[in-house]
Amino acid sequence: MLEANDLTKRYDQHLALDRLNLKVAPGEIFCLLGGNGAGKTTTINLFLNFIQPTSGTATVNGIDVAARPLEAKRQIAYIPETVMLYGSLSGIENLEYFSKLALGVKRPRAELLDLLVQAGLAPDAAPRRVEGYSKGMRQKVGIAIAMARNARALLLDEPTSGLDPQAANEFARLLEQMKHRGVAILMTTHDLFLAKQTGTRVGIMQRGVLAAMFGTDTVDHTELERIYLDLSYGKKAA
Amino acid sequence: MSMPAPTDRPVAVSLFRDAFALERRLFRAERLMPVIVAMLFCAIAYAIANGVAWQDRQNTLLASAQLEERARLDEQLGKLADMQEGRYTPPSAFQNPRSPLWVGLRHAATYAALPPSPLAVSAIGQSDLNPPYVLVSADTRESFALNDEIENPGNLLAGRFDLSFFIVFLLPLVIVSLSYNVLSSEREQGTLAMVASNPVRIAVLMWAKLGYRAGLVLLPLVAFTLLLLLSMGAPVLQADGPLRLLVWLLVVLAYVGFWFAVTAAVTSLGKGSAQNALILVSTWIVLVLVVPTLGSVAVELAYPVPSRAEMINTLREVKNDSAREADANAARYAIEHESADNGGAVSEKDYKTASQRVMMVKLASDRIAATMAVHERQIASQRDTTAWLRFLSPAVLLQDTLNEIAGTSDRRYADFARQVDDFHRSWQGYFNDRVLANRPLDAADYAQFPRFAYQPESAGVLIGRILPTLLGLLLPMLVLVVVASRGVARYPVDAR
Numbered sequence: 166m167l168e169a170n171d172l173t174k175r176y177d178q179h180l181a182l183d184r185l186n187l188k189v190a191p192g193e194i195f196c197l198l199g200g201n202g203a204g205k206t207t208t209i210n211l212f213l214n215f216i217q218p219t220s221g222t223a224t225v226n227g228i229d230v231a232a233r234p235l236e237a238k239r240q241i242a243y244i245p246e247t248v249m250l251y252g253s254l255s256g257i258e259n260l261e262y263f264s265k266l267a268l269g270v271k272r273p274r275a276e277l278l279d280l281l282v283q284a285g286l287a288p289d290a291a292p293r294r295v296e297g298y299s300k301g302m303r304q305k306v307g308i309a310i311a312m313a314r315n316a317r318a319l320l321l322d323e324p325t326s327g328l329d330p331q332a333a334n335e336f337a338r339l340l341e342q343m344k345h346r347g348v349a350i351l352m353t354t355h356d357l358f359l360a361k362q363t364g365t366r367v368g369i370m371q372r373g374v375l376a377a378m379f380g381t382d383t384v385d386h387t388e389l390e391r392i393y394l395d396l397s398y399g400k401k402a403a
Numbered sequence: 404m405s406m407p408a409p410t411d412r413p414v415a416v417s418l419f420r421d422a423f424a425l426e427r428r429l430f431r432a433e434r435l436m437p438v439i440v441a442m443l444f445c446a447i448a449y450a451i452a453n454g455v456a457w458q459d460r461q462n463t464l465l466a467s468a469q470l471e472e473r474a475r476l477d478e479q480l481g482k483l484a485d486m487q488e489g490r491y492t493p494p495s496a497f498q499n500p501r502s503p504l505w506v507g508l509r510h511a512a513t514y515a516a517l518p519p520s521p522l523a524v525s526a527i528g529q530s531d532l533n534p535p536y537v538l539v540s541a542d543t544r545e546s547f548a549l550n551d552e553i554e555n556p557g558n559l560l561a562g563r564f565d566l567s568f569f570i571v572f573l574l575p576l577v578i579v580s581l582s583y584n585v586l587s588s589e590r591e592q593g594t595l596a597m598v599a600s601n602p603v604r605i606a607v608l609m610w611a612k613l614g615y616r617a618g619l620v621l622l623p624l625v626a627f628t629l630l631l632l633l634s635m636g637a638p639v640l641q642a643d644g645p646l647r648l649l650v651w652l653l654v655v656l657a658y659v660g661f662w663f664a665v666t667a668a669v670t671s672l673g674k675g676s677a678q679n680a681l682i683l684v685s686t687w688i689v690l691v692l693v694v695p696t697l698g699s700v701a702v703e704l705a706y707p708v709p710s711r712a713e714m715i716n717t718l719r720e721v722k723n724d725s726a727r728e729a730d731a732n733a734a735r736y737a738i739e740h741e742s743a744d745n746g747g748a749v750s751e752k753d754y755k756t757a758s759q760r761v762m763m764v765k766l767a768s769d770r771i772a773a774t775m776a777v778h779e780r781q782i783a784s785q786r787d788t789t790a791w792l793r794f795l796s797p798a799v800l801l802q803d804t805l806n807e808i809a810g811t812s813d814r815r816y817a818d819f820a821r822q823v824d825d826f827h828r829s830w831q832g833y834f835n836d837r838v839l840a841n842r843p844l845d846a847a848d849y850a851q852f853p854r855f856a857y858q859p860e861s862a863g864v865l866i867g868r869i870l871p872t873l874l875g876l877l878l879p880m881l882v883l884v885v886v887a888s889r890g891v892a893r894y895p896v897d898a899r
Contacts (some may be wrong), residue, residue, distance in 0.1 A: 213600050215896040235602040243600035249593025251425070253432035266601040270418045283605055294432075310597075319602075 166191050166240075166318050166349035167212065171221035174207050174373075181207045183373040184221065187351075191317070194350040196341060196360035196381075199370035200397045205353035207373075209322045212351065213243055225318055242267075242316035246323040248307030252296030256306045259295055264313035270379060272313065282308035285335045301332040308339055319343060321352035325359055337363045357393060361386050369396045412656050415607045422611035430619070439581070440623050446573065447627045450566040454524035455635045459521065461535045465854060468514045468536055476849070479510045483846060496757070501789065501843035504757040507541035507834025515539050515826055516854035517819045520810025521644030522651060524637045525628075526567035526802075528811025533819075539827050539855065541834045542770045566628065567805040570655055571798050572691060575662045578620060579683040582666040584676040585612040586894060591676060599896040606891045621659055625652065643862050650869055651808050653717060657876035658801045664883035671890030694796040702792065706784040721770045761838050764831075794875045804872040807865065814868070819857060826855045 169191040174182040182204040189195040197205045210216045211223045214234040223230045229236040250259040260277045281291050284305040295303065304324060311319055320338075323334040333356070340363050344350060354360055360367050361381050368378040369392065376396045384392070430436050482500040485491035500506065513664035516536040586609055589595035599605060629648075632639050639648055669682050793799040806812035830853050837844065 213596075213896075215596065216601065235604070238600065238602040241600070243597075245593070245596060247593065249597060251429060251594060253429060258428070262421065263597065263601070265421050266418065266598065267601055307597075314601075 166185065166226055166279060167195075167320075167351050168224045169208065169211075169221065170224070172208070172218055172223055173220045174204075174211060174216065175219040180373050182211070185346055187368065187375065187378075189318070189349045189351050191347045191349050192344055193365040194344050194352060194363050196364035197351065197353040197370055198355070198360060198367055198393055198397075199353075203370035203397070206322055206371040208356070208370075209243075209320050209351070209353060212241070212320055214238070217267060239267075240316060241318045241320055242311035242314040243309055243320045244307045244322070244324045246303070246326050247300060248303040248310075250295045250298075250303060253294060254285060255292045256295055256302070257286055257291040257296065259306055260309050260313060263310045267310075267314040277309075277313070280309040280312050281306065281354045284312060284339065285332070300327050301329060302330060303334070303338070308336065312339075312343075316348065318349040318351070321350065321354075323354055324352065325354065325356055333359065357390055358386065361389055369393055371396050406684070414606060414856055418603045418607045419611045419614070422608050423615050426612055426615035427715065432616075436619065439577075439619060443577075443620070443623045444627050446569050447624065448631055450564055450569045451524060451631045451635055451637075453563060453626070454527060454565040455637065457527050457565070458519060458524045458637075461523075465514075465535050468538075469516070470512050472512075475510055475512075479506065480846065480849060483844075483849070501845070502757070503834045503842065503844055504541075504760055504838035506844055507830065507838075509540065511849075511852055512538050512540035513830070513852070513855065515819075515823045515857075516564055517816070517857055518859075520647065520808075520859075521638045521641050522632075522642045522809045523811060524632065524635070524809075525565070525651065526805040526809035527563045527565045528567070528802075528806030528809055529813050529816055533816045537823055539823060539830055541764065541831045543764055543771050567802060567809070568806070570624075570658065571802045574620070574624070574659065575687050575798075576684075578616070578659065578662045578666060579680070579687060581616045581620065582613055582663065583669075583679045583683050585609060585616070585666070586670050586891070587674065587676040587679055590896065595896055604892070605894045605896070606888045609667060609887070609891050609894075614668055617659060621656065624655070624659075643731070644866075646862050647808050647865075650866065651756065651805070654801060654804050654869065654876065655809070656873060657873055657880065658797060660694050661797050661876050661880045661883075664880040664887065667887035668883045668890070671887040671894065673890075673895045690796050691798040695799045698789065698792040698795060698799065699816060702785045702788050705788060706781045708778060708781045709837050710783065715787075717774055718771050721767060724770075757838050761835050765835075786817070794871075797879070800872050800875050803868055807868060815860075818860065822857060826853065829853045 167187070169185045169187040171186075172182060172185040173180075185204070185208060187195070187208075197208060199205050207216070211218055212225065212230060214230045217231055225237040225240045226241070228237040245279070248255075251262070257274065257277050260281060261271065261274070264277065265271050278288060278291055282288055284310065286302060286305040290298070290302060295306070298306070301363065307324075325336055328336065337359060340350060340352075344363075344365075352360075352364070361384075364381045366378060366380050367389070368375050370376060377392060381389070479500040482491050482493070482498075486493070486500065496502050497505050497509075500510065514536040517533075519535070584591075586595060586605070589598065598608065629639075638644060665686055666683060669679050669686070672679075672682075728889070789799075793803055801810065807814065833853050836842075837848070
């Protein structure tokens with residue numbers, strides 16, 4: 166579903182991403198780990214066509230994102246580290262707007278409210294202005310927006326950063342549900358526990374290079390932590 | 404729950420409508436609309452009230468001038484009737500109502516008036532430099548062609564706050580302040596990334612946002628202008644008023660479109676909100692203030708007009724020389740101080756001095772014409788050059804056109820001056836022929852004095868003159884729209 170082939174991004178002298186090769190299948194959660202500046206967000210931005218690749222391709226369901234961005238974006242949903250919404254609108258109004266942008270049709274308020282509740286937002290919060298929401302509440306609206314799009318692929322850029330443990334757990338549960346619906350999920354995160362708990366596979370990035378890639382069932386949490394620390398801050402993994 | 408699949412209908416149309424509706428919702432949520440509408444209402448009301456007050460003043464001046472002329476004529480007709488019935492003997496030729504010389508020169512001198520156009524209150528234009536009437540007599544041309552400055556120089560320098568001033572100078576700032584951050588604020592707040600992750604074109608999003616703001620500016624502007632013009636008694640529906648109003652609407656629309664296109668082009672550069680504001684305000688300063696000033700300086704340098712004071716002195720000298728040559732000083736003394744000796748009709752002696760005076764005026768007129776021609780040729784050259792240079796500044800272009808529509812343009816005053824010149828010649832001919840033929844005036848002659856009636860330009864001429872302005876605004880606008888649409892396709896969308 167999501168595929169990167171020799172995907173490279175260079176900013177002048179800085180190589181942000183170096184020949185990334187990656188495939189995320191439907192019903193799979195692929196977690197990209199790595200320190201700051203490792204190239205995780207660059208990868209997400211390339212799949213979203215927010216930036217153009219220097220070389221290589223990013224495809225969604227076989228569609229080259231750079232060549233046919235609108236078609237590719239119809240297949241994907243995106244949740245950033247901090248879901249930024251229109252503060253003067255309510256949660257349900259934001260959901261209504263973004264789902265209409267994605268689908269081109271206006272969905273009934275009852276359906277939208279149901280999506281917000283599924284995403285974990287209290288029903289009485291839905292009609293309130295978003296400017297009074299906590300970060301966790303905003304993330305839940307972001308999840309509802311992603312769910313409303315009925316996308317075949319989901320791009321998550323450190324989505325649980327700053328969430329309390331309960332909210333992070335709820336989030337992990339929702340990811341599991343989407344995975345079971347056959348959605349291909351690419352998630353960048355610093356949260357090793359979340360990666361081990363929800364991920365099918367993990368990749369560890371270091372200075373723009375995918376330095377390691379393995380199934381989460383092949384390592385335990387301690388081993389994952391050791392590999393991550395070695396690659397990010399110590400010697401390179403074998 | 405069943406999830407609808409993405410539709411295949413044209414994304415651009417749907418996005419435009421959705422983004423437009425979102426803007427409306429955001430403006431309503433922020434309660435910005437009433438503030439903007441109230442601000443526009445106050446500015447337009449103040450501007451139109453100023454225009455109406457100015458026009459009232461002009462009308463009052465004209466009415467009092469016409470009253471004064473009527474009183475003068477009635478006095479002469481009264482004297483004429485008294486003369487016929489033997490109740491009045493003029494003490495001098497100057498006071499003789501049958502004297503074609505003094506009636507043509509003084510007593511029946513007539514006001515040639517430029518009637519206001521139906522939209523005169525919308526732009527004071529050149530009317531603060533040119534009075535709405537001139538006093539035409541059988542004297543030399545400079546006696547009416549060189550108006551005294553009638554306006555406070557401070558007001559002339561600063562201009563007046565009329566509707567055209569608001570539209571030309573201030574409306575672009577309203578547009579800039581509403582639109583400088585249409586995309587940049589979304590990027591800075593992070594919502595643009597959320598929006599751009601959808602199958603949307605950023606260009607459509609930008610145009611929808613700008614389109615909403617354009618509506619927010621234009622609808623109140625047009626509605627308030629019409630409403631206030633009508634409610635304040637401007638004769639906009641009289642004569643060719645509706646046509647002028649339509650043309651006014653078109654050029655204002657083009658000007659507003661131009662400034663939104665500038666905003667779009669700057670937005671498409673992908674800079675931050677603060678930088679956008681800086682670039683746009685600088686653009687406003689250059690197009691509205693700097694270019695017109697430089698253009699004016701360039702025209703002054705290329706076609707310097709001789710000093711007005713020097714020219715007036717020269718004309719006086721020319722006139723005095725001519726008078727001396729015609730020995731008219733003595734004639735004037737005789738006319739003004741010696742009594743008529745044939746029962747009030749023009750005496751032989753009066754006839755001789757009057758003929759000398761006519762010859763002096765003719766001689767002086769020929770000499771004055773040469774001096775004034777130099778002055779007027781330079782002004783005409785300045786006007787011609789400005790007609791081209793105005794295309795460098797949409798502000799000058801629009802101001803010029805709004806003056807044209809309001810009937811307060813330099814060109815209309817030049818046309819008025821030409822018609823007054825023709826009228827002056829026929830006035831001189833009427834009286835001078837009678838002076839030289841020694842034919843005293845009677846009541847029937849009074850009824851046949853030439854009358855001035857301004858012949859307005861046809862609507863076709865007006866439209867033909869305004870068409871280049873429309874093109875001058877629309878062409879750069881279209882170029883900017885293309886540049887902006889292409890540039891914004893590469894708009895930087897940060898993921899966080």
